[in-house]
Every structure is written in C-alpha cells, then in structure tokens.
Amino acid sequence: MYIEGDKMISIYDIQQLLKKFGTIIYTGDRIADLQLMQDELRELNQSQLIDPKDYQTALFLIKQEIQKEMSKE
Secondary structure, three states: OOOOOOOOOOOOHHHHHHHOOOOOOOOOHHHHHHHHHHHHHHHHHHOOOOOHHHOOOOOOOOHHHHHHHHHHO
C-alpha cells in the first residue's frame, strides 16, 4: 500500500493514493481507466492536495502504462 513519502513504483500505488481521496476508478477499459487516473491526479495537484513529486512520478508511470497498453493493440 502506498504511503505518502514512499516510492511510487506501480499503477497499484497510484490507485491506493487515489483511494485515499475517495476515488476508485474501474470502467473495464484499461486505457480509459489510466486516462481517468491522470485527470484525477491533475485535479488533486491543482488543489495542492498531493506532493508535486508524487504527481510527476504518477503521471510518468501512467504514461508508460498507456504506451504499453497501446502497443498490445
């Protein structure tokens, strides 16, 4: 489980971070889920509710995962 200040290393860690703010995302479409996570993270960052470093790391991980998913198609 992700705890603020820990290293964020997976999409699961991002999901746990979002869950702390009451956000659970599951549409059944992996890429759509990842894009929704990006949107939620942007809102949390703009509201200054998450650490900027965590925000940047999470976006990087999500972008990597989206590329991975798109290469499967």
